[in-house]
Amino acid sequence: MKLAIQMERHSEILMEVIPVFEGGEVQHVCNSCSARVQRFVKFGTFSGKLGSTYKFTKEKDLGLIKEEVYVGLGKKEELTPEKIRFAVAKAIKEVKKLNKEKTTIRFIDIDTINTEE
Numbered sequence: 001m002k003l004a005i006q007m008e009r010h011s012e013i014l015m016e017v018i019p020v021f022e023g024g025e026v027q028h029v030c031n032s033c034s035a036r037v038q039r040f041v042k043f044g045t046f047s048g049k050l051g052s053t054y055k056f057t058k059e060k061d062l063g064l065i066k067e068e069v070y071v072g073l074g075k076k077e078e079l080t081p082e083k084i085r086f087a088v089a090k091a092i093k094e095v096k097k098l099n100k101e102k103t104t105i106r107f108i109d110i111d112t113i114n115t116e117e
Contacts, residue, residue, distance in 0.1 A: 014067070017103060069094045
């Protein structure tokens with residue numbers, strides 16, 4: 001698998017991994033994506049528990065299909081580097097099943113990550 005870090009225009013993203021904290025908190029996503037996550041949580045479809053994943057497919061403009069894989073990070077205050085690695089590995093497993101050539105992974109901002117395990 002080739003890994004490259006680069007900027008992408010939101011309109012060009014067709015496969016995206018979105019990290020979600022337990023309870024539905026997401027960062028750096030559009031309002032419709034944030035509202036979608038809140039509906040997932042409200043109806044019990046996805047909770048954001050550590051390592052949980054949920055795939056959502058939607059149609060974009062011009063008939064393009066966009067797939068989103070939501071991955072649970074667990075409780076924000078309990079996040080550690082190891083938990084981030086675990087969650088990303090789960091997301092990558094899900095993406096591989098979809099056989100996509102290119103995937104965007106959103107990053108999170110957090111002031112303090114517990115480095116003691």
